[in-house]
Amino acid sequence: MADYPLPPAPAAEQHPLPPAPVAAGYGEVVTEDPAAHARNAPSLFADPLAWLMAEAAAAAVQDHGADLAAAGDQVGMVTVSETGTLDTMRAIAKATARGRVSPLKFAGANPGSLAGLTCIRQGFRGPTLALSMPPADGAPTAAALAAGWLARGSARYVLIGTHRQDGTVHAARCLILRAAPGPGPRTEPDLSRLTAPALLPQTTNG
Numbered sequence: 463m464a465d466y467p468l469p470p471a472p473a474a475e476q477h478p479l480p481p482a483p484v485a486a487g488y489g490e491v492v493t494e495d496p497a498a499h500a501r502n503a504p505s506l507f508a509d510p511l512a513w514l515m516a517e518a519a520a521a522a523v524q525d526h527g528a529d530l531a532a533a534g535d536q537v538g539m540v541t542v543s544e545t546g547t548l549d550t551m552r553a554i555a556k557a558t559a560r561g562r563v564s565p566l567k568f569a570g571a572n573p574g575s576l577a578g579l580t581c582i583r584q585g586f587r588g589p590t591l592a593l594s595m596p597p598a599d600g601a602p603t604a605a606a607l608a609a610g611w612l613a614r615g616s617a618r619y620v621l622i623g624t625h626r627q628d629g630t631v632h633a634a635r636c637l638i639l640r641a642a643p644g645p646g647p648r649t650e651p652d653l654s655r656l657t658a659p660a661l662l663p664q665t666t667n668g
Contacts (some may be wrong), residue, residue, distance in 0.1 A: 464660040482650050483605075483612050486619065487638035489521025490655070492662055494513040494630045509549060511634070512579040515623045517540060519580040522621065525636050531585035536618040538588035538611055539577040542656075543599035543625035546592070561574065580636075588617040595658045597624035605639070605653060612641040622657040633660035 475552040493499060496510035499517055508516075519539075523530055530537050572578070589611055593600040601624055608620035623636045635656050 470638075482640040482642060483609050483620070484642050485516040485598040485637055486640045487520045487521075487522040487524075487526030487652050488636065488655065490633060491518045491521065491526055492631060492633045492660060495660065496632050505580055506654060508575050508579045509546075509614065511543065511549075511625055511632070514632065514634040515576045515625060515627055515636070516580045516583050518636040519584065519621055519623060522636040522638050523532070523584060528621055530638075533618050534585045535588045536588055537584075537586040537621070538583075538590060538608070538617040538619070539580060539621040539623060540591045540593065540604040540607055541576040541597060541623040541625070542593045542597050542604055543573070543623070544594065544596045545627060546576060546594055576625065580621070580623070589622075597626050601653045601656045603649060608632070608639050612639065622653075622656060626657070627661045628660040631660040633658075 482530055491499065491514055493514070496514045500508070500513045502509045504515075525551075540606065574590065574592045577592055579585065581587065581590060589606075591607060593604060601622065604622045608617075608622060609615040611620055618640060620639045621636055622639065626633050626635075637653070637656055639651060639652070
């Protein structure tokens with residue numbers, strides 16, 4: 463049998479990387495008492511950390527300087543938290559032993575509520591995702607997901623929200639990303655604020 467040479471392998475297609483997204487707003491809330499930030503009502507319940515995240519997101523939207531609700535279908539969110547809604551999950555576990563579980567609290571225990579509550583209150587209806595991991599590990603992944611959504615046109619803006627706990631201090635931070643206006647140097651967004659230790663603001667006397 464004659465040997466026939468194999469055809470040459472096709473050249474690998476070159477796909478230029480899209481421009482890295484740019485920061486368009488930032489907000490954070492630092493506290494030792496997340497429950498003090500909750501705004502639960504008879505018809506609405508969410509874990510205190512979801513309310514804390516929603517407050518940080520509202521601060522980021524204010525820092526952005528424009529109402530993003532008009533672009534609601536094109537605004538997505540990724541949240542990163544190692545503990546998430548664990549407090550509410552524990553409360554539900556205790557209630558289960560008594561044979562009664564509140565449907566509202568059951569829904570509010572969903573880790574996705576860290577993004578969901580913000581989207582409900584701000585009118586965002588784009589893609590969402592919750593990552594259950596420390597911010598230092600999850601923020602780069604969240605940024606990569608955001609860049610993909612922006613590059614594909616799945617969103618015009620993406621909020622990255624992180625929650626970090628250090629001792630008794632909780633920090634909820636939110637960074638708004640948008641697509642770069644055009645080609646240029648690819649500079650990854652600075653995520654250091656999203657992963658920094660949770661430190662209460664220092665106060666000084668007189």
